[in-house]
Each structure stands twice: as C-alpha cells, then as structure tokens.
Amino acid sequence: MTLTRRNLLVSMAATAAAQAQRSPHATWKPKLGILGKYTPGNVAFAKQEGFSSIGLWANPKTKLDPDVVTDEQIERARAIVRDSGLYLSVIGALNNHIAPDPGARSRINASFGKVIEIAGKMGAPFVGTSSGNMPGRPLDEQVAEIVRVYTEKYFPLCEKYHVRILWEPWPGGPNIATGPAGYEALFKAFGNSPYVGLQYDPSHLLWQMMDPIQTARDFIDKIYDVHLKDTEIRWHILRKSGIHPLANEQWWRYRLPGMGSIDWPAFFTVLMDAGYQGAMNIEHEDDLYGWPYRDDDFSEEYKTGFRLAHQFLRPFVPA
Helix, strand or coil, X not given: CCCCHHHHHHHHHHHHHHHHHHCCCCCCCCEEXXXXXXXXXXXXXXXXXXXXXXXXXXXXCCCCCCCCCCHHHHHHHHHHHHHHCCEXXXXXXXXXXXXXXXXXXXXXXXXXXXXXXXXXXXXXXXXXXXXCCCCCCXXXXXXXXXXXXXXXXXXXHHHHHCCEEEECCCCXXXXXXXXXXXXXXXHHHHCCCCCEEEEECHHHHHHCCCCHHHHHHHCHHHEEEEEECEEEECHHHHHHHCCCCCCCCCCEEEECCCCCCCCHHHHHHHHHHHCCCCEEEECCCXXXXXXXXXXXXXXXXXXXXXXXXXXXXXXXXXX
16 A cells, blocks of 8 residues: 555554553542541541541531631641641531521521531532422422522632532432432532532432432532442341331441442442542441440441441552
8 A cells, every 4th residue: 555644644543543442541549538527536547547538527516516616726627637638528517508497597508608618718629418408399499499599698608718519419308419300400400500519429329219320420520529338228128018117127227338239349430430539438327336426536436337448448449
C-alpha cells in the first residue's frame, strides 16, 4: 500500500484508539473513613486506624450542637481535625426543614443555617441531612415548599460558606429523598442548582426493596458523599410473618459492611466507573457490636465494629 498522508493519519488514529482501549483507568483512590460524634479522641481513633476521612454530627447535645457551640470551640475542632490529616467530608444534621408548624420551622431553619456555617468554618464541603417533608400533603406541594425554603433560607449561606446540601435516603425521618421517585422530583424542581446533591447510603434503599446498585448508576452525577452501611434481610422472619410481623419482630436490620445483603463489588464498580474520588464513611449502626459511646467517645465494642468493617473494605478500596 502506498503511504499517503491520509493513510498515515488513519493509521495513527487507529493506533491511538487501540491504545486508549487498552489503557487502564486511573487508580481508584476514594477516601475511606468513619462517621461519628466529634471528640478529639474519636478523631485520633480514625487516624490511628488508618482511615483518611471523617464525617461529624452537629445534632443537638453533641459537641457541635449548632445552638450552643461557640466560634472558639469550632476553631479548636477545626484545628484538631486539620492536624490529624483527615479529610473532613461532611457535617451531618437531620432536620425537618419544612415542618408544618411555623414556629418549629423557624427554629429548625435558623439552627440548620448555623450548621451550614459550622461546615464552612471547619472546611467541610458538604452538609448531610434529610430533605424535609409535610406528611399527608401532595408530593408536588412538598417539593415546591422545599425549593422555596432552601432558596430563601439556605442557599445564600451555601454560597457564602461554599457548602453543598446533601440528602441521605433515610426513610425513617422527615424525608422525601428516599429513593429514585423523590430524587427525580427534587432534582427536576431544583434544576442545575450547585447547592444540592446526594449523600448516598445503599443500606436504606435495600430494605425498602429498591435496587441500590441501579439507583447509584442512575444518579451517579449527584453523589458527592457516601455512607458505607449494610442491611441484613432476615428471611426466616420475613417469609413467616411478612413485613408486618405479628410479634413485631424485625425482619431487617442494619449491619456492618459485608455482613448484610449489599453487593459491594457491584456498588464499588459503579463508583469506580464514574471516577468517584470522594469520601466513603462507615456509618456504624450494627447493635451487635456494643453501645456506640461512652459519653461522646467511641466505646471499645463500637471501635471493634469499625475495625471489622475496615478489614472487609480494605481489599476493595486502595490505601
């Protein structure tokens, strides 16, 4: 074949395409961490166990209680986390942002505004929460109220402190962001807002009988933070008594990652394919591993749960 400029360009393009197909993905290195109450001891535990990120709660009666914490206390906490080298991915506070009672809503909105401020001052890019709800009201009415309240009360603070609000799919609280139907309605209403996204926890979708893998795939561009928690379906109870057991037996329960029914390789593959490099914090709600806290520090039994989860997850998540 006579070598021409056109043939040369075609050959070079074909070679480049073949090399691109053979080229491996960049190493997947998300930040593996834990979620819990803030104390210097809990931060030190996360560091010494080899975690690289941490998420902290700013709920009432914690050391980051937004209604009582001072600027000096916030700065001290920020310095301790910074000096540990851990990435502070999120500050969590679960609230009903559109509570039907006007007085309660006003207090909640003011308190959550302070949570956004805490996140900004501590350098956390995200605040994790529930969407809010008004039980018994039409979905489109609830969505419209969420958009109105967030736009008026929260987004100016998000802009000031460079914080994004993330919804966790917790169905036990004031929330409509519990799965695909709620996600679709909310994201459509918010359009391309830079101030909302998902704190994805596959365990919540599993016991609601949704597909946590396909849902992650469908909404991967909205996932900015991840909770690692498993759900065990207790089929021996479910098959006998259904979802409303007569003796109130629990047919599902939260477990450490690897001890439930989540297909973790499939879930991590979705994140890997998307190039997700954010935080994945273990949310330990497995009551088979002891009471979580002694005062606000992790109990020794609870620490054992974090260690077991770490051992399970490490083969999937490069250090």
